[in-house]
Amino acid sequence: MNQLSDELLIEFSQGSPHAFKAIFDSFRMRIFYFVKNLIDDRLAAEEITSDTFVKLHRLHDRFSTYNNIQAFLFITARNASLDYIKHRQREREHRTDLQHHEEIEQHEAEIPLFAKTDIEADVLQFIYSEIEKLPQRSRLIFKLFYIDGLNVHEIAERMGISVQTVANQKTTALKTLRMKVLDRPGLLLWLLFLLGEKRY
Numbered sequence: 001m002n003q004l005s006d007e008l009l010i011e012f013s014q015g016s017p018h019a020f021k022a023i024f025d026s027f028r029m030r031i032f033y034f035v036k037n038l039i040d041d042r043l044a045a046e047e048i049t050s051d052t053f054v055k056l057h058r059l060h061d062r063f064s065t066y067n068n069i070q071a072f073l074f075i076t077a078r079n080a081s082l083d084y085i086k087h088r089q090r091e092r093e094h095r096t097d098l099q100h101h102e103e104i105e106q107h108e109a110e111i112p113l114f115a116k117t118d119i120e121a122d123v124l125q126f127i128y129s130e131i132e133k134l135p136q137r138s139r140l141i142f143k144l145f146y147i148d149g150l151n152v153h154e155i156a157e158r159m160g161i162s163v164q165t166v167a168n169q170k171t172t173a174l175k176t177l178r179m180k181v182l183d184r185p186g187l188l189l190w191l192l193f194l195l196g197e198k199r200y
Contacts, residue, residue, distance in 0.1 A: 004066055013064040020060065023069060024053055031077050038081040039088075048080045094164075130177055138173040145170055 004026060012019035031052055036045035055076055056069065063069045131142060144150045144158070145166075152166045159166070 009064055009066060009069070012069075013061055015060055020057055023056075027070070027073055028053070031073055034074065035077050035081050038078070039084050041084075044084055048077060048084065051080060052077045131173075134173050134176060138169045138176070141166055141169045142173040 004022060008019050008022055012023055028049065032045055032049045035048045036042060039045060039048075052073055056063070056072060059072075063072065131139060134142060140159070141155055144155045145152070150158070152163050152170070156163045156166045
């Protein structure tokens with residue numbers, strides 16, 4: 001494809017709509033296929049291509065040579081494509097995490113909560129005393145989940161935090177309690193039973 005004339009490039013730097021259209025027509029398909037090959041998503045590639053030319057138009061006064069325009073378009077499109085790929089990967093990981101937590105909740109819903117469990121008073125007292133030693137946020141989340149019977153979504157809404165944060169805090173609290181009873185096998189068995197764990 002022939003390079004654009006110097007006169008047209010000067011007109012583009014001065015904001016000429018006609019010059020911008022000429023540059024758009026010259027590069028559009030090359031940028032589109034470049035992006036599509038990176039992300040393998042036609043609709044997203046069209047959006048990224050459009051956004052790339054919008055950015056070029058906003059900065060038109062900074063460009064007066066063919067090479068600078070070409071470099072800007074491909075670098076901008078590449079960076080946007082990489083951001084899209086990262087975002088898509090985070091979404092996949094988030095959906096996987098949510099599915100995992102929902103499966104755990106479904107299993108734990110079948111296990112009796114503290115209030116419904118008939119255990120010896122001294123065992124219960126020891127476990128409760130260790131719960132009270134947890135950090136404030138972990139302690140509250142632990143109680144809401146295992147004692148009050150709320151699920152992670154309800155806890156997240158009540159506390160104004162993310163579902164992932166609730167799940168992480170719950171897991172941390174459980175690990176802490178496990179460490180507290182490692183040297184007391186009897187208590188460890190009770191703890192695992194109460195929390196719906198089949199094995200340590």
